[in-house]
Amino acid sequence: MHASYFQETTRWPLAAPRTLGQLLCLISLAGWLFICSSAVFPLWMLGREPTLTAAASETLRILLLPSLIAAPILLVLRWRAVTGLLCRHPCLILLGIWIWLSAIWSVEPGVTLRRAASFSANTVIVAWAAVTFSPAVLARTLAAVALAILGLSLLFGICLPDLAFMPDSGEFRGVFTHKNGMGLGLLLAALLIAVAWHARLMPRPTLLLGYAAIVALAVPVGSATTVMLLLILAGLHLPLVIAAWPRRMAAGGMLFLLLGCVSILLPLFLARNRIILALGRDVTLTGRTELWDFIDGFIAQRPITGYGYGAFFEVASVAEQISARIGWGAPNSHNGYREMLLGLGLVGLVLALGVLLGALVRAVRGFIRDPHDLPSRFAFLYLCLYLFRNFSESDLLAHSDLTWILAGFAILLPTASTLSREPALRTGGLA
Structure with missing residues (x-):
């Protein structure tokens, strides 16, 4: 290095x-x-x-233009390092290709193409940053x-x-x-x-x-979801602490932690409705379950390909049907996995989970090998929260959102840190 x-x-x-x-x-x-x-x-x-x-x-979309302009320039400047890093993640490349292909059958092709371009541009910038910084x-x-x-x-x-x-x-x-x-x-x-x-x-x-x-x-x-995820974040530090123990103690500690989580979470899941009511919350999760019942019917109509990346909720008739059915206008499905099925179908969801779970496995291997490894620690904490959060929110593969930027770093940074790098900068400019 x-x-x-x-x-x-x-x-x-x-x-x-x-x-x-x-x-x-x-x-x-x-x-x-x-x-x-x-x-x-x-x-x-x-x-x-x-x-x-x-x-x-429309005015806010102008803020996306610098990324679209910068991405090809940065790719040209460090094409060997960036493409070398991305080629280490073939599932991510296949996911990007599938996102672009979804414009063919999209219900709003223009929206899908615009968002596919933003997704690709931001992914390239993340890869450039990972091999540069x-x-x-x-x-x-x-x-x-x-x-x-x-x-x-x-x-x-x-x-x-x-x-x-x-x-x-x-x-x-x-x-x-x-x-x-x-x-x-x-x-x-x-x-x-x-x-x-x-x-x-x-x-x-x-x-x-x-x-x-x-x-x-x-x-x-x-936000009850935020409080719950903050508690989960605190709990996720336990395996990181245990990983620093001697090997046999760490194995026993991980097993004990796993059994403890199952013994605590299983009763909570079985009694979830009573707990939600006791906390003064709506068992429909603020109308989410009604929304999910509604969009599950649409998912069943196109289970393999979906309706095009980021396109389903841009259809005016869909917005009207949702408002009439549940009484409020939902901008998304409030569930990232359903959002993937709506946009990219089962193929897209499998590819997305392959990318994210593969990165999570690499992060676990990384911090077991070195409990102080910064990229692995970040990737483990973030990807766990990212996957948890998308059970009630829809920012899985959000094309121009910070959540995808961080997911991109979690996917690419552990790999980039293990590769030999060229000098990132020379005097007076980029290498």
Whole structure:
């Protein structure tokens, strides 16, 4: 591994960028991650309206153009390293091809093509970043973006409460258009702070302030899913701790942990309706079960191919049927696996799970081999949360969302960290 700025793993404080090109690359990376988080800009365009207007949505699409322009340029600049990394993941390549092919049978071909281009562009940028930046630099940048979003959310809550709180329910949404977006922001911040804390990538007082902000904002957000996933995130650290034990003790500890999880989770699953009622929640999961019953009928009509990547909920007649059936307008299926079946069918779901579960297996092998391996630790924590979250939310393979960007890093970064790398930057520009 070369000792250039982007390849080094020096702990905080990291030496300042030595060239203007290095500084611009870091700023561009952070800006791209911030845009993909859907923070601030969509809320600013929404204002005090209940939903985004068509004109506002068109304006927000302009934010996707830099990625579409940058991806082919970055691919040309480091084509050998990027293609070499992607070729190590043939299932990911097949998934990308299937996404493009779905435009042939899509109910909205234009939407599918646009979103397929965005998915491919962002995946290429992730691959470029994985072979250009060290895991430490990437993790530090991601944590800094997450902390910035937390800080801006607190600032909006104090200075712009009319925007920071949802007008109908009064729940806190921070710099996002919905409280669920803020809940996701808290979850990702908690994960990235935990990774940065373990690797000592940032000052501990700064990370403690981030944890304090998460605790302070979790209650006003009012998202039970977020609270549950934060608890799951805390529990996911147990296997990472156990993996650092001597081999025989670690094997016994993992078995004990597995049995303990089954003995706890199985009764909870069997008594889920009574628990939901005891917590004062709706057994329909805020209308989700009714929505799922409705869209399952559509899935059964095209079980193999689906209706085209990201296209189903863009059909006006579908939106009208959903509103008439369940009484509210659902922008997605609120279940990532059903969303995959709707968009890409059983073939797409199998490919997606092959990519994600394969990456999870590699992450487990990585932290068993080295419990302090940063890419494996991040990949294990994030992919587990990503797969859990998509039982009640729909951001599986979201083409321009930060959730897919992080999933891409979780898939590619462990592989990239094991490959020999060319120097990422030369004096005055990119290699």
